[in-house]
Amino acid sequence: MRVATWNVNSLNARLEPLKEFLETRHPDVVALQETKIEDENFPEKFFKGMGYNCAFKGEKGYNGVAVLSRFEFDAVEKNFDWIENGQKRLIMVVVKGIKIMNAYFPHGKMIGSSYYKFKLDFIKKLGEYLKNYVSNALIITGDFNVAMERKDVYAPDIMQYSIGFSDAERKALKELYNTGFVDLFRMFNEEGKQYTWWDYRANSFKRNAGMRLDYIWATKKLAEKCRSCHIDKEMRSKPKPSDHAPIIADFEI
């Protein structure tokens, strides 16, 4: 079973690259973030035609999450208003007996801002919710908007004072992680300078000035069945890319 995640930065703008991704990578389940599309306009038939069932929750212009799956959904849960405060950031599905939480964490804007406090609160509440399920087969994936370690950012000494790598954000994410997850990418690759996001500006991709903000985490027993996990950097190098690269994980399931 192949699971992927990708912040597409607008589904409409990324339909062609996403089509190519599905046709060449053959994922079974794909978690998408920043779809920026309301449910009535979601191109469900387009994906159905490619063999994917769709679960989605979106809004116009901002946020929005979706899951594409070759397997039937055993369940779809969208009611996380107490965590996301009306923003469309969380959708959870069950496929093949595995719970998959697809999350688009808040950006936080500026350290100390109300957006920042909302981000920290979001991570805390999400952790409290997922704690109930960590003894089972559970995946949390998506754009977490926080880099975990110094080697996950291109300039750690400077960036510890900027959004996405501040102490409080890293601490909050570490607490969520320590409830019982394994970072699948780090199971196979301990090297630094392995990023999932590069700013569109300032030639960041060519300079590899990026951050590792996107993850696929699995609970421990499920992680033991993971055979590979890599960042699909090629999708970031193509024309009209998202600013994020997909991540792909393969399970012996």
Place this chain on the structure above:
DNA sequence: ATGGTGGTAAGACCA
């Protein structure tokens, strides 16, 4: 590299 680019939507806002 404190400026840059890109998406949405029609002037800013968000990332």
